[in-house]
Amino acid sequence: MKATAFAPVNVALIKYWGKVDEKLRLPANASLSVNLTKLGTTTTVEWAKNSEPKIITENNFPMSVGLSSSASGYAAMTVAMAAAAGLKLSQKDLSRLARLGSGSACRSIPDGWAEWVTGNDQTSYAKTIFPADYWDLRILVVILSDKKKSVSSTAGQELAATSPFYQARIKGINSKISRIKSAIKEKNFTVIGEIMEEDCLNMHRVMQTQSPPLNYLLPATKTVIRSVRKWREEGLENYFTINTGQNVFVFCEPKNENKLIDKLSHTGCVIKVRRDKIGRGARLV
Numbered sequence: 278m279k280a281t282a283f284a285p286v287n288v289a290l291i292k293y294w295g296k297v298d299e300k301l302r303l304p305a306n307a308s309l310s311v312n313l314t315k316l317g318t319t320t321t322v323e324w325a326k327n328s329e330p331k332i333i334t335e336n337n338f339p340m341s342v343g344l345s346s347s348a349s350g351y352a353a354m355t356v357a358m359a360a361a362a363g364l365k366l367s368q369k370d371l372s373r374l375a376r377l378g379s380g381s382a383c384r385s386i387p388d389g390w391a392e393w394v395t396g397n398d399q400t401s402y403a404k405t406i407f408p409a410d411y412w413d414l415r416i417l418v419v420i421l422s423d424k425k426k427s428v429s430s431t432a433g434q435e436l437a438a439t440s441p442f443y444q445a446r447i448k449g450i451n452s453k454i455s456r457i458k459s460a461i462k463e464k465n466f467t468v469i470g471e472i473m474e475e476d477c478l479n480m481h482r483v484m485q486t487q488s489p490p491l492n493y494l495l496p497a498t499k500t501v502i503r504s505v506r507k508w509r510e511e512g513l514e515n516y517f518t519i520n521t522g523q524n525v526f527v528f529c530e531p532k533n534e535n536k537l538i539d540k541l542s543h544t545g546c547v548i549k550v551r552r553d554k555i556g557r558g559a560r561l562v
Contacts, residue, residue, distance in 0.1 A: 279323040280360035284352035284559035286316040286338070286345045287384045287391065288416060288518065288526050290473040291454050292480045295437035295447070301398050302380040305437075306450040308393045309457060310384045312409070313416060314556030316344065317385075320353035322361040330358065338551070341425040343493060343522010344418065345385075351378030352385035352559045360561055371559070372402035379431075388558045390461060392454070409556050412464055415534045417527040418551040419541055421497040428491055430521040439488040446479050466530060470516030473528070477518040484521075495523045497546035504544055513537065 287310040295305040320334040334354065340346040355375040359366050366374070368387055376383035376393075383402055384391045389409035395401055437443055453472055460468035484491040498519065505517045505527060515529040515537055529537050538550050 278361045278363055279321065280357045281319065281321040281562050282353045282356035282360065282559055283319050283562045284317055284349045284356065284382075284385045285312040285314065285556055286349045287312045287381065288345070289381065289384070289520065290457060290469065290518065291450060291476050292520070293380065293393070294480045294483055294521075295434055295443060296380065297395075299435070301401075302376050302378075303397070303401050304380055304393065304395055306447050307395050307454055308381075308384070308450075309406075309454055310381075310391050310393070310403075311414075311416070311555045312385060312387075312389060312391065312558050313418075313553040315553050316349070316418060316551065318346070318349040318353040319562065320350070320357045322354065322357040324361050330361065332358075338418070339420065339423040341429070341522075342420075342423055343426065343520045343524045345381060345520055347379035347430070348381040348385045351375050351382035354378065355382070355386070356559045356561065368558075369402050369404070372404070373398070375559075376402065386559050389555055391558070392458075405558075406458065407461055412461070412555070413531055414466070414555060415529050415531055416553045416555070417529065417534070417537060417541065418553055419501055419525040419527055419547055420549040420551070421501065421525065421546060422495060422523050422548070424523075426493060426522055433484060433487070433491045433521065436487045436489070436491070437483060440483040440486040442479070442483050442486055446483055449479075450476075466514065466528075470514070470528060473518050474516050481519065493522050494519070498523050498525060500544055500546050501525045501527075501541070504540070508537070508540060513540075
């Protein structure tokens, strides 16, 4: 049997960094993300009798640069492989299986706004907390470099607990998730943005104080961070977040999308800005 699936990139507003079980990819903290519409991975799996599966996969964005290629990749492979094998799995079980490939892949399975909870192998998975069409926000994918990172997220997370700030960040996550879920329900963009930026910088502070330290941010990354803050002070509301890499996601309301793309394009360090918005999770195509 043969099946093709598409899975989107997901962007975590509240991120996870560190595991309590490496083999099962169980996170040390819960996380919350949105799935994109355009950026993602398309994977075809074909099972032949008495042989290994044939897998063809393609990303429509640069890999290993902090744009969650492992998340969309493993999510797409999970859905395609299950369908090609004739399995009818629940979304929960697809999310659990995707998690075994790459932790954050479990968040690319459900639609829209997703929460990935901690727990054991049976209870740690991602589920939709608000649908994709709940709120029309825009996400600008700011490409600053397509150079692959030298340290993978998996390798970096193995040392997360060596940071003196690690435990403090973990202890504060549940409160952040509770506050950001309330802000999403109320469609309070300002509160969401403030919490999202705070958690992003806290995660990178943990990375930068691990032993040995891990720093994914480029000078260009810091230029975009400063620019976002400056534009916000000038009345153009927008907020950034950065995954485990050098490139940046900028969240804004539709009315500010074109203006921000123009401003980002004139920073002198941006290669490309890709428009996206909140969308569905992994599915057969």
